[in-house]
Amino acid sequence: MEPPTSPSYLPSYHPTELRRSTSNTSASDTASDESIMNTNEEATLCKLDAVRLGYWDDPFLSQMIHGTLRHERKAPDMYKGYYARVKCVERLVLNFIQTIKTSKGVEASVQIVNLGAGYDTLYWRLKSNAALNNAVKIKVVDLDLLPVISKKSHAIRTHKKLCDLLTGEVRDGEIPHAELHSEGYDLVSADMRDTDEISRKLVSACKLDPNIPTLFIAECVLIYMSTDSTKKLLTWIAQTFRTCAFINYEQVRMNDHFGEIMFEALKAQGCLLADADACETLEMHENRFVRAGWTRAQAGDMNTMCQSLPQTDIQRVDRIAMIDEPEVLQQLFAHYCIVWAYKGADSTGLGNIQLL
Numbered sequence: 038m039e040p041p042t043s044p045s046y047l048p049s050y051h052p053t054e055l056r057r058s059t060s061n062t063s064a065s066d067t068a069s070d071e072s073i074m075n076t077n078e079e080a081t082l083c084k085l086d087a088v089r090l091g092y093w094d095d096p097f098l099s100q101m102i103h104g105t106l107r108h109e110r111k112a113p114d115m116y117k118g119y120y121a122r123v124k125c126v127e128r129l130v131l132n133f134i135q136t137i138k139t140s141k142g143v144e145a146s147v148q149i150v151n152l153g154a155g156y157d158t159l160y161w162r163l164k165s166n167a168a169l170n171n172a173v174k175i176k177v178v179d180l181d182l183l184p185v186i187s188k189k190s191h192a193i194r195t196h197k198k199l200c201d202l203l204t205g206e207v208r209d210g211e212i213p214h215a216e217l218h219s220e221g222y223d224l225v226s227a228d229m230r231d232t233d234e235i236s237r238k239l240v241s242a243c244k245l246d247p248n249i250p251t252l253f254i255a256e257c258v259l260i261y262m263s264t265d266s267t268k269k270l271l272t273w274i275a276q277t278f279r280t281c282a283f284i285n286y287e288q289v290r291m292n293d294h295f296g297e298i299m300f301e302a303l304k305a306q307g308c309l310l311a312d313a314d315a316c317e318t319l320e321m322h323e324n325r326f327v328r329a330g331w332t333r334a335q336a337g338d339m340n341t342m343c344q345s346l347p348q349t350d351i352q353r354v355d356r357i358a359m360i361d362e363p364e365v366l367q368q369l370f371a372h373y374c375i376v377w378a379y380k381g382a383d384s385t386g387l388g389n390i391q392l393l
């Protein structure tokens with residue numbers, strides 16, 4: 038099966054100016070503000086199309102993006118890909134919260150850090166679930182680069198639907214009008230390649246408690262970083278938080294024929310995957326966490342991960358639009374994976390959470 042060469046089949050991440058590199062932060066792996074914002078905005082526009090077409094429900098996403106932004110309609114494969122990713126990540130997030138609730142009872146409290154969050158609406162989706170919020174104290178931190186944070190902050194402050202779900206005193210962070218802090222939600226800017234800055238923002242500014250079970254999420258983000266920077270970040274998290282888990286969504290099998298054509302097609306769009314060498318096999322994805330001090334990591338490609346979703350919902354989604362070449366979709370799903378990793382889970386039951 039020949040991989041698709043049309044960009045419409047390929048994920049719309051545009052990590053412009055990234056290099057296959059093992060060095061730490063440098064001018065060569067620093068994408069311009071504009072290309073970074075494009076990456077996030079394109080991903081949000083794709084998700085918004087999918088939501089409007091009925092793939093899943095997200096009443097908050099349209100508030101995040103300026104109404105004048107436009108992009109080309111994508112092939113149904115893309116929307117099914119976003120659906121699978123959003124639903125699989127959401128299932129693991131809810132599983133994490135439920136597991137901590139079961140082990141800690143009425144005192145249950147969790148922290149969730151969305152790394153390279155873009156315009157993701159996780160906080161609002163969780164907050165609007167009253168049953169969940171009555172049972173567990175949830176704090177969410179969205180972290181991204183400053184240009185993205187500034188726009189997200191503006192959207193939150195100007196849309197009542199978003200603003201109304203912030204609780205307690207809402208105050209500016211150290212970058213006024215961009216960063217914000219509230220009781221259950223913080224929005225901060227930091228470069229994930231700089232662990233000193235990450236530490237300052239998460240521990241000092243957001244006051245995350247290293248003793249509270251903490252879930253980190255990175256969706257299509259670690260590819261922006263060199264192998265070395267990712268290792269430093271994963272090590273810092275494992276050393277800082279007593280009990281933590283990580284959900285990573287990223288490319289895999291980038292070294293086979295399909296993966297290489299994907300890589301070249303992305304490169305032709307100006308998208309070089311900085312850490313593609315670490316994304317060759319599912320085992321390499323798992324080892325990346327274990328080598329950084331995590332207790333256990335499990336990785337599954339998106340064909341496998343889809344088996345964890347309610348099959349009735351998959352059938353519903355399949356009726357939204359015909360997939361022209363199911364084999365191509367299957368190949369595409371074989372080249373994306375989710376990694377679930379945890380550390381220090383002894384008394385929490387996190388070790389019982391299965392990827393599938």
Ligand SMILES: C[S@@+](CC[C@H](N)C(=O)[O-])C[C@H]1O[C@@H](n2cnc3c(N)ncnc32)[C@H](O)[C@@H]1O
Nearest residue numbers: 073077153154155181182228229230256257261
């Ligand atoms: C493809 S978008 C994904 C956004 C979001 N995670 C999602 O799934 O919709 C990648 C995001 O990672 C952010 N990002 C890339 N490199 C980063 C870095 N070094 N530090 C912080 N954020 C970064 C970008 O600004 C962008 O918002």
